[in-house]
Amino acid sequence: MTGAMLLLATSGCSTTRFTQTAGQFGALTRSAAEQQNERLGAVAADEIERYRQSLAETKTELRFRDCARTLADVPPDPESALVKPFPRCRLTERVSQGEFRELAPDVRFENITTLNSALVDYASGLVLLAADASEDQQTFTASVSNLASSIGGLDGAIRKVTGSSEEDSAAKLNAVGTLVAKLGNLYFAARRQSVLKHMIIEADPLVQRSAAILGDADSQLDLYDRLPLYEAVVKAQQNADEVRAGGDVTAIRSAQDKLFTAVERFNAYQIDRSRFAAIGAAHAKLVEAAKAGATIKELHEAIVAIVDLASTIGETKSAFETEKQ
Incomplete structure (x- = not known):
């Protein structure tokens, strides 16, 4: 994946490279948000199962x-x-x-999953706008309007999580609304670049806030997943101590092997939870590359940030799939 991205990013003029880089950022961000929603769903299902099992074990009426x-x-x-x-x-x-x-309500993560979905919508909108090569004004206008709408959805999802009022972010969206209202004949290639860059710049405060919130959620998922692994280490340690006090060599070896295994499983859980920090960093680099007067060096830094993001998300996905087995 990284090699393909480097090939993509280093081909063509800087204008084309910016569009391709923005589209790749959108695709990777969409992947990260969808992965977190999948993990949240797994945690919710696991907690419901534990709760219902406890009701059965205590013979609750x-x-x-x-x-x-x-x-x-x-x-x-x-x-x-x-x-x-x-x-x-x-x-x-x-x-x-x-x-x-x-009964206690089922474990749900509606606000976080809604924010993830809103980030997916924004990322998908970036992908579509970056890939839109049509010279049809109506089609291009629809792509821009959809992206602007996704930015509004991102703002609303943040407000649900944080409890902030609508007035807090109204100013951030005004520039986007003005841009859409003045579309006119912006379906030529040069104008398409201008619109894409403006959208990225205006959306950045919301993307950064989303990345921070979703990064916190990732940290909580990390703690949730590590806790049973830690409990297994404690249990194996206790068992090894008990067997060593009165068992033969074979029993001691078996108990200690279980302790080795428990520690290895705990240490093997090394999912990199910095992917949302990487999303924020990569988007910030895109903003710098999108600003007037951006240099080739700034575009190169944005490309490197996207490559780093791809690596982070790929490692996270691999570890998550291994963990589920």
């Missing part, structure tokens, strides 16, 4: 609530101004004689 109301209630009149939602059918657990409480 479960009772449903409100299901009959769901069947009996008449659907609201769509013409009515007072549209009431159906009651939910819920499960409760017994905590004492005659007392039940609602």
